[in-house]
Amino acid sequence: MGSNLSAPVPVFAKECTKLNEKFNECSDKWYKGEFLKGESTENPCSFLFQEFAQCINVALLLKDFKSIEEFQEGDLPDDINEFIQENDIKFDIANRGGFDKK
Incomplete structure (x- = not known):
């Protein structure tokens, strides 16, 4: 079993x-x-990981696993609605309306 x-x-x-x-x-x-060639040790893709992590955090929020108060600064995008639209994300949840992160 490989x-x-x-x-x-x-x-x-x-x-x-x-x-x-x-x-x-x-x-x-x-x-x-x-990296393997010893040309770079800094991953230029870090910003993509942050976007992915923020997406997971938005899902945690929208699926009621966490409340907005449980997140620290930077855990969520500044504008959740814009983030969802820009990344063409379709969350599989009941329509909850917009979110304002304050």
């Missing part, structure tokens, strides 16, 4: 899968193309 190390890890919020894939593709390219 395992495929490049197989995607299941994501808590399937709505965030595209962001996860973008981060994984970018990191894999950097790792194989620069």
